[in-house]
Amino acid sequence: MERCSPSCAVCGLVPLAPGRRHGSRIVAESPAMQAVLKRAARFALADAPVVILGETGSGKEVVARTLHGNSPRRRRRFVAVNVAALPTDLLESELFGHAKGAFTGAAAAKVGLFEEASGGTLFLDEVAELPLLLQAKLLRALQDGEIRRVGETRSFTADVRIVSATHRDLAAAVRAGTFREDLYYRLKVLTLRVPPLRERREDVLPLACLFLREEARKLHGFSPGARERLRASPWPGTVRELHNAVMHGAALAQGGELGVDDLPEELVARAGPDAGAADVRPLAEVEREHVLRVLDACGGSQSEAARRLGLGRNTLWRKVRSYA
Ligand SMILES: Nc1ncnc2c1ncn2[C@@H]1O[C@H](COP(=O)(O)OP(=O)(O)OP(=O)(O)O)[C@@H](O)[C@H]1O
Numbered sequence: 001m002e003r004c005s006p007s008c009a010v011c012g013l014v015p016l017a018p019g020r021r022h023g024s025r026i027v028a029e030s031p032a033m034q035a036v037l038k039r040a041a042r043f044a045l046a047d048a049p050v051v052i053l054g055e056t057g058s059g060k061e062v063v064a065r066t067l068h069g070n071s072p073r074r075r076r077r078f079v080a081v082n083v084a085a086l087p088t089d090l091l092e093s094e095l096f097g098h099a100k101g102a103f104t105g106a107a108a109a110k111v112g113l114f115e116e117a118s119g120g121t122l123f124l125d126e127v128a129e130l131p132l133l134l135q136a137k138l139l140r141a142l143q144d145g146e147i148r149r150v151g152e153t154r155s156f157t158a159d160v161r162i163v164s165a166t167h168r169d170l171a172a173a174v175r176a177g178t179f180r181e182d183l184y185y186r187l188k189v190l191t192l193r194v195p196p197l198r199e200r201r202e203d204v205l206p207l208a209c210l211f212l213r214e215e216a217r218k219l220h221g222f223s224p225g226a227r228e229r230l231r232a233s234p235w236p237g238t239v240r241e242l243h244n245a246v247m248h249g250a251a252l253a254q255g256g257e258l259g260v261d262d263l264p265e266e267l268v269a270r271a272g273p274d275a276g277a278a279d280v281r282p283l284a285e286v287e288r289e290h291v292l293r294v295l296d297a298c299g300g301s302q303s304e305a306a307r308r309l310g311l312g313r314n315t316l317w318r319k320v321r322s323y324a
């Protein structure tokens with residue numbers, strides 16, 4: 001398996017993911033993912049804010065960490081916060097810190113995540129869920145480069161690169177009035193879209209192998225049946241679902257390899273023995289479909305279609321006649 005390590009020949013990124021248990025790896029075998037990483041490699045060198053879009057579980061955080069790990073800020077911290085996970089006031093003091101006695105229970109002063117990330121990157125996960133009140137505060141912090149702890153009058157400068165992520169359509173949130181337009185433009189100076197796994201099927205098995213190596217060193221691979229099921233699944237839950245499926249299998253597998261019976265039931269049901277068969281159609285059938293489509297695109301002209309298909313006119317004529 002070819003991986004982006006230590007420095008990818010395609011994108012030039014060193015796939016660092018500091019602070020993670022399974023840190024230094026990112027799989028990008030597919031052209032779609034390689035395109036994302038090439039873009040990320042350029043973004044890493046800029047200091048502008050980045051928004052990373054993509055379905056839940058598609059790998060937004062992995063990309064954010066890689067971006068940070070390849071930026072001039074890599075020696076400073078990557079601080080991640082899920083802004084959907086906390087109620088507004090808690091989130092405010094989490095982000096900006098608070099003074100001693102700022103509110104009941106604030107027995108001591110607290111350093112906020114902005115300060116912690118100073119010189120590094122602050123990753124705002126699920127940014128579309130940021131409450132409007134904090135959107136205003138964040139905008140101020142970004143515009144002035146200054147932040148103020150809750151309950152303090154004095155402000156200080158914060159040198160932080162903001163990388164945010166969301167699985168939502170942020171532009172739609174702006175239209176719906178749940179996300180400030182001015183903040184939207186501040187945050188999305190640079191945009192990366194991480195495609196879901198179904199749009200980059202070349203990554204499925206390399207990712208599965210990576211997860212298997214990480215989760216179950218005693219297993220040496222997948223049975224041919226299990227590989228086929230993994231390959232054929234549409235992966236609605238994208239990479240996270242694949243990760244879970246491999247962990248499930250690794251927990252159950254006996255002997256040296258992970259078999260079909262070790263995979264989660266819903267996966268086996270979803271990608272039954274015939275699921276992959278849709279992709280494995282007889283060549284003649286695929287050829288017929290293609291020839292007729294090209295013929296259509298050429299307005300029915302057999303000589304033009306033959307030229308485009310790289311066939312002799314007589315050969316094409318015989319084929320078309322056989323389809324009648
Ligand atoms: N390209 C990749 N290479 C290696 N591991 C990956 C890759 N993409 C995703 N993963 C792994 O898949 C899981 C989900 O990725 P991640 O947490 O980055 O997704 P996410 O888009 O942030 O999801 P969510 O929207 O749910 O927060 C993690 O375990 C991560 O390590």
Ligand SMILES: [Mg+2]
Nearest residue numbers: 060061125165
């Ligand atoms: Mg995430």
